[in-house]
Amino acid sequence: MANKMSLLVPKTTKPRYSSLCSDDELLDDETHCYQSVSVQRGSWCDDFGSISGSQNSIYLPYTGHVSASLPREELDSTSVPVIKMGWLDKNPPQGSLIYQRRWVKLDAEYLRYFDTEKDVYSKRIIPTVSITGVVNVGDQKFEVVTHNRTFLFRAESDLDRNEWVAVLKSCVGVSRARTSLDLTFNPCVNYEMKGYLEMRGLRSKLYTVVCADKVYLYKNTEDYRLGIGITSIDMNVGNVKEMDRRGFDLTTPYRIFSFVADTDQLKDQWVEAMRDSIKEALSNYEVAERIWAEPSNQMCADCSAAKPEWAAINLAVVFCKRCAGEHRGLGPSVSKVRSLKMDKKVWTEDLIQLFLAVGNERANQFWAANVPPSEELTLNSSSDERRRFITAKYREGKYRRYHTLFGNQRELNNALCINVQSSDVCETLALVFCGADVSCDTGDPELTSPIALAQHHSQTLQVEFLTQNRHTEIPRSEVKVPIDTVHYMAPPSITHNGFLFKTGSMARPITEKKGKEEFSRRWCVLNDGNFSYYESDKNATPNGGLKMKEIVCLAVNPPETHGYDHTFELYSDSERLYLFGTDNPDAMREWVKSIAKSFIPSGAEHLLLKDFERIGRLRYKDRLNREMSRLGWFCLVGSGLHIRLEEDNSDETIDLQKLQELSIQPENEVLVLVERGRTLYIEGERKLDFQGWAAAIQRNAGSSGDTLSQQQLMDSDIPVIVDRCIQFITQYGLTSEGIYRKSGVNSKIAALLEELRRDARCVWLKEGEHQVDDVSNVLKRFFRDIAEGLFGAEAHAWLSATGVSDESSRICQYRLLFSDLPRVNQATLRALVNHLYCVQRFADLNQMNLHNLAIVFGPTLFQTDGKDYSAGRVIEDLIQHYVTIFHVNEQQLKKQLDEITYIIKLRDNLTPKAGTGSGDFICTVYLEEKKETAEQHVKIPAAMTSAELTFEILDRRKLSVREKDYWCCFEVNEKEETERPLHYQERVLPIFHSLGTDSHLLVKKHFSMEAMLVYLASKVEVSKHGMMKFREERSLLGLGLSSGSFNDRYFILTSTSLRLYKEVRSNRPEREWPVKCLKVYLGIKKKLRPPTCWGLTVVYESEKQEKQERQQWYLCCDTQTDMREWFATFMSIQNGGRVWPAEWLKSRSTSRSAPLDARFGNVSLIPLRGSENEMRNSVAAFTADPLALFRNV
């Protein structure tokens, strides 16, 4: 320790310094380069002037940690929570045998060591991301291994050593998993300024980097590249003063750093960069300080760490950096993680207010209402523990406080619509995360969504919360059950007895009616989990029976299915079916209730309250969790399939009427239910009851009756059958003369209507196979036959409204009547009138003007004989005043009409060609990340550009685009290791066809675009030169094995060519390529071990036809900025300077209205999955994989 106190004069160390340049341990010795002095407590500021005034003054006083009280606290508030700290011995520098005692501190970002525990500025700072290994080496020692250096430490005991190794390992694991995705953890990214600066009193210059709110000091560029620095300086406590000519001081309460720049000009730049950094540091705290004004936000919502700096802006919780890593792991559809400090732009006033209104405490009253003490996190929890807890808490909703309306979708939605008009955001949070649909239908034609409702009532915080959660996945449990869980919990002893009629038990489903003569009267007793039947109530020995725990399903038949009015079926584990009957409805109800109660576990008891037709247990899987099937208790009530997961108290309901697809895979015995946004696979664990379930589900997924609301429905509540017909006519029938007036072929109409009624979901109308006049008549006949009619019970009121002569009061009357219609009728009427409105807009082509349509549809919709014109009058009014009566957004309507115009034009052009839309492909494109829920299937016409595709995807997801959001379509290759942002004018289809199996298209924000544009704007002439590391892909013996390594080369990129020079001074280039033949990708395959993470993969394809040449090689830059600049230069040159549309948002509207014949496959006009074949393929692709998994279980 003694040597630490010695004062070393810089001069004396000079030779030593140079000899140490290659030494890992330079920095420890550097201490001795600092002349040290103690700054007088509290007077460092005053001393400052005199210190800096003299040339040989004293800098970096190593004992300069001033009064610990005030500023330290301040500093702590800025730092990441420390995971572990303590004294360790560091191995001696070369040539020495003496271990150095160091105070070592580990947080999620860095491992640092200091001279003493009081020091603020480290001697060494090693980002955890750069640590590649932590190795136990005996004798209380361990090594921390980085890419090119190893640090050896010695603990005081093996125990202590083991602890260090364990925490380091867990920390390193986390940060590694993270960096591949997220470079913001790396300080080298996004720096403001960097370069060598002389530090007074120090012989060598230090490589200094100003980055966001910190300044980092490195020994040299090499260290900088590796991320291993001396120290970092938090600028929120900094102050910059200009000194003599090239000198300036960065003062902090703990130390003064006196720098000297190389030139006056550079000094100005440094001072400015550092002042900006201070400004940023201070303003960063504006958000954090405001959020922390709510006391519970001063502690991590998950582990209670102090001063959390991260937040999930959709969940309204604030958490620490370590927990933030796990939140990120959940994905943005569960937790949208933002920094309180760095992501300043997202922190609008409303969002801040939302965090104050909710706050960690109230949010946790919901999210963490039921946390078992054993699962709670502490400051010291490992990352595994954090991951488990945070996943359970937010993704699975395991600890949630269940809302009383939980499981009742309609009521939840209702409650949401009411609540968003109040200021109670916490209630909204509880509703939404218990399943209320953020975009549910409010039933209010003017304020159609909860967001609109909240807006209307000026509830800005509600609006903010709802907006943040528009795309949030609602918690769903994913807990895996071992296959052989015991699912039976001894029920409370239920006793019931009485006479029932039973048939013999069966091994196959009952398909025909059983007459009374096939039943025998039996005295039945349910007791202690046993069901026994006796010859009579006098008998003591049962004829037979079954154990309740063997029952897997109870099905209630519709009355009069068999000879006895009321019958029910019991299915046993051993594949037997028992049929019981009675003529007494009360007795029937009692039996069903008692039996169900005795085999349904208490956790699923609420299912018993429902008027079910079938209840029982089934195994199933879904997309989120395909590896292992889970056990659920299922209950079928009409078109609602209710599911209760046995192990984690969560309920789900599937509306069978609104399924997008439903299919059964007979050979696998799996029922596939495709709901919007997810897929459920119900397994046929046993044949017999599964067959019953499959039939019942299929039956209830079909139309259940003759009224509108009993039809299969689209998400929008329009019957599928109506939607199918309207879509077809819109595409193929708008130019057909006399559409809706001409009659089709009667037999075909009847057959098609019958087919659609049976299962509209499975019917895909196709040009060529179906005629427009047949389809138009199907639609008419459907409305003519629908029970209760489209206008419902109040049809006469509509008709009499035509008697009101004043037009505006008549319209008022219609609006009133419309608002009284049931939801499905409203949606259907709106869609139909919209369609008819469009039809008559093209009357010059189809001759169907307003009046003609009214004559046809009046009697059809009102189901009258047509002698009286008042029905036609209503339709005429509805179409004519469509915009007013239905509150139509005229811009959207115009867009729709424009699109129809394109379709018509396109069809005109296509007519001579065979087929329709030839050259279109249905492609899968992902939004933001590659996962199933982000999949979009898009029809891509040959002429579609990248910008058009991007807008199409954003439109579909209803994402609003801001000026500085650079949304872009990327070609992502090599298992996501390389990617290329497509140029906005680039055609997508050829790219799509060139993609390999490891590649896909992804629409996401281009985060470097702004920096690239700024860079390009600063250039007079677009060209670039500089060093890069170069590696060529070489084939050895034509085997495709690559060899070679990365070597420094000098490059010059001009408007025509890219030239490679062996070194800067070379006169002649070694190689030269025309720029237009190069395709540049961001990133390099990891397998090639690029020396930095800022690489480019370049593909050269020669233009010469006779000699098809393709080369691939790699370039590595030292910094991200450098890479960005090279890439920007390439893009600019290759696209004639047009890197981004000058008026990005305007380009969107022009791309829509420009007479591009390729706007064919746009938005809602074409069913998402296209033709039947395409759909089949997509379903096959969808299901093939998971089904294969089933077989292996």
Ligand SMILES: [Zn+2]
């Ligand atoms: Zn935490």
